[in-house]
Amino acid sequence: MHIPDGYLSPQTAIPMIAVMVPVLGVAANKVKNDLKKKQIPILAAGAAFSFVIMMFNLPVPGGSSAHAVGAVLLAILLGPWAACLGVSVALIIQALVFGDGGILAVGANCFNIAFVMSFFGYYTYKLIKGAADKLSGRGMAAAFIGGYVGLNIAALTTALMFGAQYHLFQAADGTPLYFMYPIKIAVAAMVSEHLILAGPVEGLVTVLALWFVGKNYPALLSDSPKWINSNDKGVGSHV
Amino acid sequence: MFKTYKNLWWGLLGLVLLSPLGLLATGTAFGEWGMDELVDEVGFIPTGLAKFADFWQHILLPDYTIPGMEGSFGQSAAGYIVSAIVGVLLVVLVISIFYRMARD
Numbered sequence: 341m342h343i344p345d346g347y348l349s350p351q352t353a354i355p356m357i358a359v360m361v362p363v364l365g366v367a368a369n370k371v372k373n374d375l376k377k378k379q380i381p382i383l384a385a386g387a388a389f390s391f392v393i394m395m396f397n398l399p400v401p402g403g404s405s406a407h408a409v410g411a412v413l414l415a416i417l418l419g420p421w422a423a424c425l426g427v428s429v430a431l432i433i434q435a436l437v438f439g440d441g442g443i444l445a446v447g448a449n450c451f452n453i454a455f456v457m458s459f460f461g462y463y464t465y466k467l468i469k470g471a472a473d474k475l476s477g478r479g480m481a482a483a484f485i486g487g488y489v490g491l492n493i494a495a496l497t498t499a500l501m502f503g504a505q506y507h508l509f510q511a512a513d514g515t516p517l518y519f520m521y522p523i524k525i526a527v528a529a530m531v532s533e534h535l536i537l538a539g540p541v542e543g544l545v546t547v548l549a550l551w552f553v554g555k556n557y558p559a560l561l562s563d564s565p566k567w568i569n570s571n572d573k574g575v576g577s578h579v
Numbered sequence: 580m581f582k583t584y585k586n587l588w589w590g591l592l593g594l595v596l597l598s599p600l601g602l603l604a605t606g607t608a609f610g611e612w613g614m615d616e617l618v619d620e621v622g623f624i625p626t627g628l629a630k631f632a633d634f635w636q637h638i639l640l641p642d643y644t645i646p647g648m649e650g651s652f653g654q655s656a657a658g659y660i661v662s663a664i665v666g667v668l669l670v671v672l673v674i675s676i677f678y679r680m681a682r683d
Binding site for chain 2: 349372380
């Protein structure tokens, strides 16, 4: 899902960077103002988890591959804005240091994989979870479906960006200048492998990681924000 | 950064060590074909794509490999683990900026 450079026209890639600069500005402000100091290591661990889980390529029959992202897990733990920031940091480092995803395309990739996935996944999760406990059956089902839906919507927006190139940018002789297949093919290919394979894996990864966090640090899954103070051994309890 | 939630970092270390499993999927993801693969996969290289494909020239660990260490699965696996560690440390470094800014 990491779009390399060359697959998007500059007319697509540059505006996507222009969109993501203010989005990440808002996300950074939200993290700075809404998260407590003690939550920042969770953001760091979650973003690092996202970086590593994206390295677990899954073989797709037919010779392709796909992977999970971990954005919805982070959104469940710290909210969608923090998830958007954390996953974007992972994506930018992947592009700069490892050549996974382009530099011109980094705005588009952050939009699809960090922003779209975190928000769609998170609100799907919230809708299904309702008032249920995070670690209840319903909470876990919501986490699975949130991860599943988030990853698939991200695959869809990526496919739409790909496919739009074919229809909008062609050389004088009619050959495509950038991405080379129509929207129909891009959507069919991207969405099918995520619906069938990477989506369920994303759901499973979200559930297992949430269970791991809850088992080790139950306070992190408490719905009451008071956990921050209850862990403080008195400091801040007067606030 | 690593002190408060030790078990999360131990879990992450476990994943880092398992990461070479990701190398078993050898296929390239849809729409991520390199210049060397495009002719086989697609049949031609679009001219605009060729112009921008190598826009960024400063990739230190291309495709999570240590340059020159791609010969065997063992070498690739070692490069993959090193890449995962470098990636984790860089992510933590960037996020730790927010540690200073956030309130207690």
